[in-house]
Amino acid sequence: MPPLTKGTLLLMEDQPSLEKAAQIINKGGLVAFPTETVYGLGAAATDEDAVAGIYKAKGRPADNPLIVHLSGPGQLENVARDITKKVYKLTDRFWPGPLSLVLPRSEKIPDLVSAGLPSVAVRMPDHRTALDFIRLSGVPIAAPSANRSGRPSPTTYRHVLEDLTGRIDAVIKSSPCKVGLESTVLDMTGEVPVILRPGGVSREELEEVMGCTVDVAGARGQFVRPLSPGMKYRHYSPRAKLFLITGPSASRFPVIKALTKHYRNLGFTVGYLNTSLKGSLNQGTDPACFAAALYKSLRRMDRQGVDIILAEEIDAAGIGLAVMNRLKKAAARTLRVQPGKPKA
Ligand code: TXA
Numbered sequence: 578m579p580p581l582t583k584g585t586l587l588l589m590e591d592q593p594s595l596e597k598a599a600q601i602i603n604k605g606g607l608v609a610f611p612t613e614t615v616y617g618l619g620a621a622a623t624d625e626d627a628v629a630g631i632y633k634a635k636g637r638p639a640d641n642p643l644i645v646h647l648s649g650p651g652q653l654e655n656v657a658r659d660i661t662k663k664v665y666k667l668t669d670r671f672w673p674g675p676l677s678l679v680l681p682r683s684e685k686i687p688d689l690v691s692a693g694l695p696s697v698a699v700r701m702p703d704h705r706t707a708l709d710f711i712r713l714s715g716v717p718i719a720a721p722s723a724n725r726s727g728r729p730s731p732t733t734y735r736h737v738l739e740d741l742t743g744r745i746d747a748v749i750k751s752s753p754c755k756v757g758l759e760s761t762v763l764d765m766t767g768e769v770p771v772i773l774r775p776g777g778v779s780r781e782e783l784e785e786v787m788g789c790t791v792d793v794a795g796a797r798g799q800f801v802r803p804l805s806p807g808m809k810y811r812h813y814s815p816r817a818k819l820f821l822i823t824g825p826s827a828s829r830f831p832v833i834k835a836l837t838k839h840y841r842n843l844g845f846t847v848g849y850l851n852t853s854l855k856g857s858l859n860q861g862t863d864p865a866c867f868a869a870a871l872y873k874s875l876r877r878m879d880r881q882g883v884d885i886i887l888a889e890e891i892d893a894a895g896i897g898l899a900v901m902n903r904l905k906k907a908a909a910r911t912l913r914v915q916p917g918k919p920k921a
C-alpha cells in the first residue's frame with residue numbers, strides 16, 4: 578500500500594503505481610504528475626466534473642483555461658480542429674517539449690477546460706513518467722500547474738504537497754523538473770502566431786521553424802485583448818514582497834546594498850535572488866540554470882520567513898524572456914536605476 582499523506586497518495590514511478598494513477602483518473606480523480614517544466618494537476622479532460630475538481634482544489638478563477646496534455650501528436654485530432662501545416666511543423670520540431678499550442682477546440686473537450694473559449698491549449702510533455710501516465714489513462718489529461726492559485730509553480734513533489742495535501746487524490750513522486758518554468762503558450766488561431774506566455778521554447782526558435790514573424794502579447798506596450806485569461810492575474814507570487822531592480826548593472830549594486838541596509842534597520846529579513854548567476858544560487862552562468870532554480874528559490878525564501886526579496890533583471894533573450902516575465906509578475910515593485918546616479 579503506498580504511503581498516505583493526509584488523504585493524498587504518494588505514488589512512485591513504477592508501472593503498478595502509474596496504473597493506480599490511471600485508475601484514479603478514470604474514476605474522476607485528481608493526480609499531480611511531473612513534467613519537464615513544472616508539476617501538473619491532472620484530470621480526465623473529457624470529464625467535466627473531474628475538471629471542475631481541478632479549479633476547486635487550486636482555488637483557480639473559473640475564467641482561466643487549462644492546458645490539455647497528450648501522450649503523442651496522434652491524439653491531437655481528438656482535441657483540436659482545423660490543424661494546419663504550420664502546426665504540424667511545430668509539433669514535429671518541438672514535441673515532446675515545453676510548447677503549448679492554442680488551436681480551435683474539438684467538441685469532445687468540454688467548455689470548462691477552456692473556460693468557455695472556442696480554442697484549446699495542447700501540449701505533449703517531454704517526460705517519460707508523464708507520457709506513460711497519460712497513455713495508461715487512455716484519455717487526454719487537462720492540467721494546470723499543481724500549485725494553489727497565486728503561488729509559485731511547483732518544481733518538486735514536495736512543493737505540490739506543500740500546497741495541495743489533502744485536496745487532491747495523489748501525487749507521483751519524481752526528480753525535480755528540469756526546465757523549471759511553464760511552457761511557452763503560442764496562439765495559432767490568428768493570422769500571425771502570438772506568444773501569450775513566454776517559456777521553454779523561445780521566440781527565436783519558433784520564428785526559425787515557421788519561417789514567419791511571431792508576436793509577443795504585450796510587447797512594445799501595445800494593447801492586447803486578454804487572449805490568455807491567465808495573463809491578467811498576478812501569478813507566481815512569493816509571500817514576501819519582491820523588488821525587481823532594473824537599469825545598468827554597474828549601478829545596481831549600490832542600490833541593492835542601500836535597500837538591504839534600509840530594510841534590515843527597519844527589522845525586516847532581506848533575501849537576495851541572485852540573477853547575476855554567480856553568487857548564492859551557485860548555479861553557474863547559464864540562464865537556463867537560473868530558470869530551473871527560480872521557483873524553488875522563491876518558495877525557500879518564503880519558508881525561511883524572508884520579508885523582502887531583491888532581484889536583478891537579466892537579458893530577455895531566449896529563456897531570459899520567460900524569466901523576466903515571471904519576475905515582473907512576481908514583483909511588488911520595479912525600481913529602475915539610472916546610469917551613474919544610483920537612486921531607488
Ligand atoms: O508547462 C506548463 O504549461 C504547465 C505544465 C503542467 O504543463 N502547465 C501550466 O498550466 O503552466 P497553467 O494552467 O498554470 O497555465 C496555463 C496558461 C494560462 O496562462 C492560461 O490562461 C493559458 O495557458 N491558456 C490555456 N488555455 C488557453 C486558451 N484556450 N487560450 C488562451 N490561453 C490559454
Ligand code: MG
Pocket residue numbers: 721722730
Ligand atoms: Mg499556473
